[in-house]
Amino acid sequence: MDYSFISNRVVQYWDEEDPPSLLRERMDNWRLANPDFSYLCFNRSSAASALGHLYGESLRKAFLSIRLPAMQSDVFRVAYLHACGGVWIDAASHCLEPLHQWLNLKSSLVLLRRPNMLAPLASNGFIYSSVPQHPFLAEAMKRVAAIIENRQGNRIWRLAGAGMFRDILSDPAFSMSVQVLEWASVSAFIQFGSSKEVMSPDSHWTVRHNLEPLYFD
Template sequence: MPSRIDMTDGPEHHRQRSEFIRGLVQRSDTKASLNDRYEQAPPKTIVQFWHDLGELPADIKECIATWARWATSGYTHRLFDEDSAREFIREALDARHEDAFERCYHPAMQADYFRLCYLFVEGGLYVDADDVCVSTEIDSLFDDGRLKVQPLCYDVASGAMVNTARFLSVDAYEPSWIFYVNNNPLIASKRHPIIERALQRATDLLQDADGSVLPEIQTTTGPGNLSRSIFERGAESAEADGELVVLRDWESFAVSRWPLSHRNDARNWRLSNQQRFRRGEN
């Protein structure tokens, strides 16, 4: 656990966060003790989101089908769009969360925020619509209720992601590396404290944002928000170690399909970060 935590959002906080997640990712004891609270498995539900199902791209539909097929094997597959996600939030949470969802100005941001809402309320597996399931089994993802996340590492010096096998090696390190976790996939039991913290932080940031400036997606609702929530939970609670599982082998379950039709237009959040999105922009 980090000492003398810097909770301000400055360089030292980012460094401590990266070092903390590096410790989680590279530790040799990959099976941390299971907190009794998480012995019960999450529901066998696969949840996905695409903002406009009336204009679902054919290539995204193909990706989604690789997850929907698990409905014949005892799983429930739920596909939401902007309208049904808003309705879920309205009925399951409160006006504050609905208002925060309304402030999500891009489909990727809506997906980020909705997955936190859904998993907090119901639990299950959330996976992005552009991931393709390549595994012949997914039962092991549901073996207990701990939060399961995919580790990532970015090299600032080269401006590129670090190969997973390389950064997972114990003691692998470069000063320019940033360790963090993805918010895809997310697997957890309902009301998981890390999901709760990430949802609360995203809600606060969305509601507190200056109306004249659109908040940055990654740090507000995406992997940056989740990584910070994990770090701060670990700093305050000795139980955090038993609440989390790092999926070092996620690529054996799913791969992100590339290229896809939406990656070169406004539907790609990297091209539209802090820019207002409107349906039909492609």
């Protein structure tokens, strides 16, 4: 696999090799609507291999120790875009318009706010990175690596998700180089979905993280 830095690439994740048909259709829509972008979809195995190549065996093993797919995805998006760039889009999200119609490809890092999110909160469900090792992602990567290599924490949202993004964006040293788009400006182009649409309620991370350890070891 090519691990060179490419900003015009859509990157997605589903822990299993074959995503549910509903999500596969949405993922295919992103690929087909954006022919000027290459496309990669990672699963747990291929993501672990990528992390091993990019960061070494310790991080690969730490990633494989993560029990919940939602946390796997949170960790992988930060690590991959930090090293290789591209557009991260959650698998359940709907493509309503091609990226080139609304995304400023000259921005170094772009995030979105979901409805009712107030600054400094921002979603990690869409991330565009056009420069290698962007300072925001470098800080996120430093935090994520320390957390999973030491098997720390019990709150996914705060450890590696939007809560962590909020904490980093609270520091002007990092937020000054990040463009955060408000939901009203992008709602005609992208619609967020949820993995709840394809799994039973007790299988979703919002339930499981209260009942199960975050790590296998």
